[in-house]
Amino acid sequence: MTLLDLTPRPSVDGALASLPVAIIGAGPVGLAAAAHLVERDIDFVVYEAGDTIAASVQEWGHTRLFSPWRHLVDPAAHRLLEPQGWVLPSPDRAPTGAELVEQYVAPLARLEPIASRLRTGATVLAVSRQGMDRTRTRGRAATPFVLRVRDAAGDVSDLTARAVIDASGTYTSPNPLSSDGLELLGMGAIADRVTAALPDVLGRDRARFAGRRVTVVGAGHSAANTLLGLVELAGDEPGTAVTWLIRNDSAARVSSSPDDELPGRAHLGGRVDAAVARGEITVVDRFEIVRGSIDGDAAVLVGNRGGELVTHVTDVVVNATGFRPDLDMLREIRLDLDDVVEAPARLAPLIDPNEHSCGTVAPHGFRELAHPEPGFFIVGMKSYGRAPTFLLATGYEQVRSVTSWLAGDTAAASTVQLVLPATGVCSTDQAGGCCS
Template identity: 75%
Template sequence: MTLLDITPRTSRSDRLATLPVAIIGAGPIGLAAAANLADRGIDFVLFEAGDDIAASIRSWGHTRLFSPWKHLVDPVSRRMLEASGWQMPNPERAPNGTDLVEQYLVPLSQLPQIASHIRTEVEVTAVAREGMDRTRTRSRKVTPFVLRIHDANGVDELTARAVIDASGTYRTPNALSSNGLGLLGMEEIADAVTPALPDVLGRDRALFAGRRVTVVGAGHSAANTLLALIELARSEPDTQVAWMIRNTKAARVTSSPDDELADRAALGGRVDRAVADGRIELVDGFEIIRARRAADGVELVGQRRGEVVTHETDVVVNATGFRPDLDMLREVRIELDDIIEAPKRLAPLIDPNVHSCGTVEPHGFRELTHPEHGFFIVGMKSYGRAPTFLLATGYEQVRSVVAWIAGDVVAASAVELVLPATGVCSTDVGGGSSCCS
């Protein structure tokens, strides 16, 4: 039997059939997986490392998404919510992250068929097979998964019949250094570095007001932060804004008339105008090598057009994109693309080195299958280091995966995905994130 055999194999273990499906991550995709499992009457447990659901989105809740509501709600979740009296907000309006959480994800998480299955403040640190490391094959497919968890009570292990990893990538940003390794000197400047999408005009205002700020990254997260900073500079005129990219052009935020998401299409143009007007200093072609403390702030050392150069600043915003946490998966058999660390069969559809403007091809459990039977990576994490993920893609992924787990081969195979045309091309792996869907 080959890896791509689409017929679910009947377990020989009665015990396996009694165990729940484990979902890692209670963001939009993890909650959608929970809704699909609940809809099919399949037991599950949903683990969230944060102190509440959608912890990562809450951290950038001030940021407006590109997609309108009609592209942000999982169809099965919508049906379940509407049965409880919920009404979807204006389908054509794009919410911010806080709206998405409060108006959709929280009500979804509070549905009786989902709420009792959620465990917050529980971090999954490893996945394996019960009593097996990754080298043992005999009876592997009918052996339960074991998840090692850390919570307020300490360390424990729980078993599951299948695992859906929807943990995302927000907690594992790419390094500031251009070679992908941890930045030399990072320990010296750590207190001057912020993660992507800080709340420049709100919670984090004091960190940026009146200071020299350098945003590193070529994607939409960088662009959102740059626009917030020039808005801040209007009321705090001593604020200086620099934008550092390692290529000569930020392809991901280039405006395109072909982009059906109007807010995203306009983003690049606004940044370009700010650069042209001198409100943003563009530092292009800068490959960061190391960092160090300077007498008057932070100094980034790099190569630019063949020469060693330095750049001084007070605050650095790391908007270089994200990568999947693979350490937790060392003892399961996964098959990833060598370049972007996405599932092998999904990678050709999303690789930013070759992916052209337009829509993502429909894909489901087949493209997400690994040698580890019953284990799936979904959502943003399934895209590895590729930056073009949309929530609608993840919803279709989990619909197909859950149908496969349920033994419904027809539904699992009938994948359909209609996305807005992106109008965005990219050739810079790891240069930025696609925030926001």
């Protein structure tokens, strides 16, 4: 599919000019987009499905991020906060998700230009063009977007916008447990034994795991964080048994390599390796889950292991298999997505997890994020589709470029630079070059 001309127009036509930009999601990236629009003097509304800002981050708030504070604060947000007396926390310290929200995201959301445009408990059910489904073309670019929104009271209404920035993330749409990507056969029977990724095993969710057989499914860093929490829990709670179930012969993404551009991430991998070596974590590899069932009070996972069907019995399953973008609400939007990772087609080669880690992703902006739907952008973690290599600093540069494009500032939108851990500064200009 060919992308439309992306040259910014100097002004917004007619009916669109009086409408706000709609931002979906009030997490760090969505609110960074809001901060940039404040600086550009462009009206906007932020729709957050949760009852509070950054609701998804708060779900895993007990987890420490890999990046230090200096890479976690958007520059425009910093400029808005600083006159209010806000000070960047210890630049070289990596905060937890809860600290990120409490010390940065919440103060940003409380700023009047943002707070007055923020709607919590507002779930965007669908996005389209006013009076047009995706098959109609004539006059499409000059037609307002329409967002179908359910508010906290359950009332549904259609609201219009001049452009849409989808920063809704992926945390609420996890990959299924089955290795084929389909909903697991028998999931209905074991659903109450399955938890989402990054449960608070040492705090809020402790009672669910203490003294039980727990199986963590997945080979990434979310799994590693949970495994280490469970090992600590097992030291305090007799009978707690920890199993790590992966479908490959090793968990390559949980690396303890000294060359990792994020030392905290390498340290995490090293701690998991040590716990496995001490026998505190039992690894079951090459296990491709095909169905689930119940046996008494236990959950049974049936898997293909080396061509043979085998069973694994457990009390609690943690689904740490990664995330995927929720595209259902975008059914009437014209998208150009990569067939594999479901990221914008021009972005996908830059973030391919088989080729890149988060520190080797080239800087990118509105051009790589564009779709055949003018004025519509997916940003943040959702823009990476199924790739797990996202950093907040990347999302901040995405929205800086996108909001510059919305303001008609071609030069600023096209000149993209990104400071990443260990790799220094990457930049691109209209020629698309990159240096690191």
